[in-house]
Amino acid sequence: MNKIDLNMKIGDSVTIFPALSGIYMNYGVDFCCGGDRSIEEALKDSNIDRDIIISAIDKKLASLEEAGETTIKLNEQTNEQLIENIIHTHHAYLRRILPELGINLFKLIEVHGHNHPELFDVHHLVGLLRIDLEEHLIKEEKQLFPKIRINDVDEVRSLIRKLEDEHDSAGDVLKRLTVVTDHFKLPEDACTTYAITYKQLQQLQEDMYQHVHKENNVLFERFE
Ligand SMILES: [Fe+2]
Numbered sequence: 072m073n074k075i076d077l078n079m080k081i082g083d084s085v086t087i088f089p090a091l092s093g094i095y096m097n098y099g100v101d102f103c104c105g106g107d108r109s110i111e112e113a114l115k116d117s118n119i120d121r122d123i124i125i126s127a128i129d130k131k132l133a134s135l136e137e138a139g140e141t142t143i144k145l146n147e148q149t150n151e152q153l154i155e156n157i158i159h160t161h162h163a164y165l166r167r168i169l170p171e172l173g174i175n176l177f178k179l180i181e182v183h184g185h186n187h188p189e190l191f192d193v194h195h196l197v198g199l200l201r202i203d204l205e206e207h208l209i210k211e212e213k214q215l216f217p218k219i220r221i222n223d224v225d226e227v228r229s230l231i232r233k234l235e236d237e238h239d240s241a242g243d244v245l246k247r248l249t250v251v252t253d254h255f256k257l258p259e260d261a262c263t264t265y266a267i268t269y270k271q272l273q274q275l276q277e278d279m280y281q282h283v284h285k286e287n288n289v290l291f292e293r294f295e
């Protein structure tokens with residue numbers, strides 16, 4: 072029998088067992104924007120055979136059990152702790168990385184754009200993402216989080232609906248980035264800046280998964 076209940080919401084499975092996020096990311100299973108679906112449903116997204124993924128999940132849970140680390144605990148944090156966690160971990164990261172990526176990609180289209188025209192798409196998509204996410208962060212910090220702090224539930228619910236749509240749009244841009252870079256694969260003639268930039272893009276995607284998960288499936292969920 073499987074260690075994991077496949078009817079559990081996939082977002083909840085990461086809330087309870089954060090270590091599963093690495094497995095979902097490896098196999099291209101969306102647990103943040105699509106966190107409301109059951110695990111069974113979400114596994115249909117991946118090109119990988121569901122039994123392979125389920126066996127990886129079971130193995131991970133068994134190793135956590137052995138190490139006595141089965142529990143944790145985003146859902147035990149207060150709203151204020153979650154907000155602080157989101158701002159200091161994920162928003163701070165985006166504030167730093169988005170401008171840096173813009174500078175690196177501007178260099179890359181100049182030096183490599185001729186041989187690698189897909190870099191123009193990457194440059195463009197990252198530009199869109201930066202505009203969207205910078206505005207999104209400010210809306211969360213200046214509008215949503217203050218309303219959560221005073222527990223203005225109606226206002227929070229209406230803001231959350233818009234902000235979740237923005238998460239979906241950012242998720243779409245990230246998926247398009249994965250496609251145009253062929254999963255961040257470097258060409259043979261890639262220079263150091265190229266390699267650093269692709270690594271940063273991959274990390275950005277991973278960080279966004281965690282970030283949106285904490286918002287959609289943990290913090291926002293409390294108001295639904
Ligand atoms: Fe956020």
Ligand SMILES: [Fe+2]
Nearest residue numbers: 211234238286
């Ligand atoms: Fe957000």
